[in-house]
Amino acid sequence: MNEPLRVLLLAGTREARLLAERLAGDPRLAVTASLAGVTRHPAPLAVATRSGGFGGAGGLARFIAAERIDAVVDATHPFAAQMSANAAAASAAAGVPLLRLQRPQWRPGPGDTWIPARDAAEAARLIPAGARCLLTVGRKDLGAFAARTDVHFVMRMIEQPGAGAPVPAGDIIRDRPGSSAGQEERLLRDHAITVLVAKNSGGADGDAKLAAARQLALPVVMIARPGQPTGPAPDPHDGTTVETIEEAQSWLDRMAQVC
Numbered sequence: 230m231n232e233p234l235r236v237l238l239l240a241g242t243r244e245a246r247l248l249a250e251r252l253a254g255d256p257r258l259a260v261t262a263s264l265a266g267v268t269r270h271p272a273p274l275a276v277a278t279r280s281g282g283f284g285g286a287g288g289l290a291r292f293i294a295a296e297r298i299d300a301v302v303d304a305t306h307p308f309a310a311q312m313s314a315n316a317a318a319a320s321a322a323a324g325v326p327l328l329r330l331q332r333p334q335w336r337p338g339p340g341d342t343w344i345p346a347r348d349a350a351e352a353a354r355l356i357p358a359g360a361r362c363l364l365t366v367g368r369k370d371l372g373a374f375a376a377r378t379d380v381h382f383v384m385r386m387i388e389q390p391g392a393g394a395p396v397p398a399g400d401i402i403r404d405r406p407g408s409s410a411g412q413e414e415r416l417l418r419d420h421a422i423t424v425l426v427a428k429n430s431g432g433a434d435g436d437a438k439l440a441a442a443r444q445l446a447l448p449v450v451m452i453a454r455p456g457q458p459t460g461p462a463p464d465p466h467d468g469t470t471v472e473t474i475e476e477a478q479s480w481l482d483r484m485a486q487v488c
């Protein structure tokens with residue numbers, strides 16, 4: 230039997246976890262998943278898992294060489310721009326194929342009032358004066374909103390903001406995104422929210438808040454994915470970017486066959 234295909238799965242998303250579940254136990258593959266190590270209690274992955282940064286693109290290229298990685302699957306979050314750039318540079322330097330698994334973006338539907346923002350700084354400027362704002366951007370981007378002292382923020386966060394980081398005025402709710410529109414609607418009503426700020430992460434985990442905003446006719450300031458302020462998402466048909474776990478698995482199937 231041939232040596233198994235050695236795969237590095239850059240994780241930190243639901244899609245990465247589900248892909249790891251599908252790949253675990255495939256004798257043609259030896260998969261190592263990688264987490265940034267920033268979440269204190271990450272959901273466990275079904276394959277061998279390492280944690281922590283590699284030390285930039287150079288460190289990742291060295292890891293790929295030292296671990297004799299044959300293929301890299303970048304299934305990090307659409308807003309994890311640094312890691313994706315490092316993955317592209319390191320894979321090219323090491324001469325190994327790279328697949329980007331990136332879930333589709335959310336798109337506004339009938340009844341939605343979206344205010345597009347290029348980034349967190351622009352989103353902060355676009356919040357109406359005197360608003361009560363549900364802020365769902367994660368702790369890295371909180372600081373961009375701190376200068377808006379005329380806005381009351383309700384910040385829903387999985388992790389506590391870092392010590393010493395600027396935090397906007399308002400309330401912090403330590404929680405994950407609500408799983409139903411009804412749950413999200415209650416939150417919006419209970420806090421008398423007048424505007425929602427979200428990142429265009431896509432996927433099922435955060436879309437209930439958008440349905441709730443639509444139901445209550447609330448505007449949504451939607452932050453575009455990094456690197457694509459106005460343009461479309463990476464082409465899902467170019468062979469190196471896919472949108473679904475099934476497509477990622479097929480790509481690895483093909484890799485394992487030619488290996």
Ligand code: NAP
Pocket residue numbers: 239240241242263264265266267280281282283284285286288289304305306308309310311312313315366367428
């Ligand atoms: P980032 O800004 O793109 O990356 C910052 C640094 O963190 C990278 O340069 C790398 O350090 C390290 N890193 C990131 N992902 C890693 C991984 N999977 N394995 C090993 N090291 C990793 O990333 P981020 O936005 O802070 O996100 C960190 C993690 O949280 C990612 O895995 C991402 O999938 C997940 N996540 C992010 C968001 C978001 O909104 N940004 C939301 C949900 C989940 P070195 O340069 O030292 O290698």
